[in-house]
Amino acid sequence: MTLLNIGQVAKRTGVTVETVRFYEKQGLIAAPQRSDAGYRQYTPETVKRVRFIQRAKEVGFTLKDIGELLALRQTPGTSCADIKLRATQKIKEVDQKIRGLSRIRDALGRMIIKCSGSGALSQCPILEELELDEE
Numbered sequence: 001m002t003l004l005n006i007g008q009v010a011k012r013t014g015v016t017v018e019t020v021r022f023y024e025k026q027g028l029i030a031a032p033q034r035s036d037a038g039y040r041q042y043t044p045e046t047v048k049r050v051r052f053i054q055r056a057k058e059v060g061f062t063l064k065d066i067g068e069l070l071a072l073r074q075t076p077g078t079s080c081a082d083i084k085l086r087a088t089q090k091i092k093e094v095d096q097k098i099r100g101l102s103r104i105r106d107a108l109g110r111m112i113i114k115c116s117g118s119g120a121l122s123q124c125p126i127l128e129e130l131e132l133d134e135e
Helices: 006-013 017-025 044-058 063-074 080-114 125-130
Strands: none
Touching: 006 017, 006 044, 017 044, 044 063, 063 080, 080 125
16 A cells, blocks of 8 residues: 655645644544654545545535534444435525525625715715614
C-alpha cells in the first residue's frame, strides 16, 4: 500500500494541509501512522474520506452532520433510509434558510424603494428604518 504525506493528501483533495489536520483533530479522518522521522503517513482511504467530507459540505452538511453520517456508515443496522432521512432533514433546513433570506431580501427591497438616493444623510429612509425604536 502506498502511503501519502499530508501535502499529497491536501493536493489530491484540493484542501489545505491545515484542513487535513483540522479534520484529523475533529475525528473525521483517522489519525495517521507516523514514519520513523515522525511524519504523518496517510492511506489512500484518507483521500476518499476528505473528498466525501468536501462533497457533503458542498450540499450543506455541517461537520457535525458529516461526523454523524460517517458514524452511521459504520453502524450495523443502518439503512439507506436512515441516510435519506438525514438528507431530507437537510432540505428542510435549507428551505428554512431560503425563507429567511427571502424575508431579508424583501425588507431590504422595501427600504431601497423608500430611498431616492439623494438628500441629506440625516434624512436617509434606510437609516431611519434601521433606527426604528419599536417596543
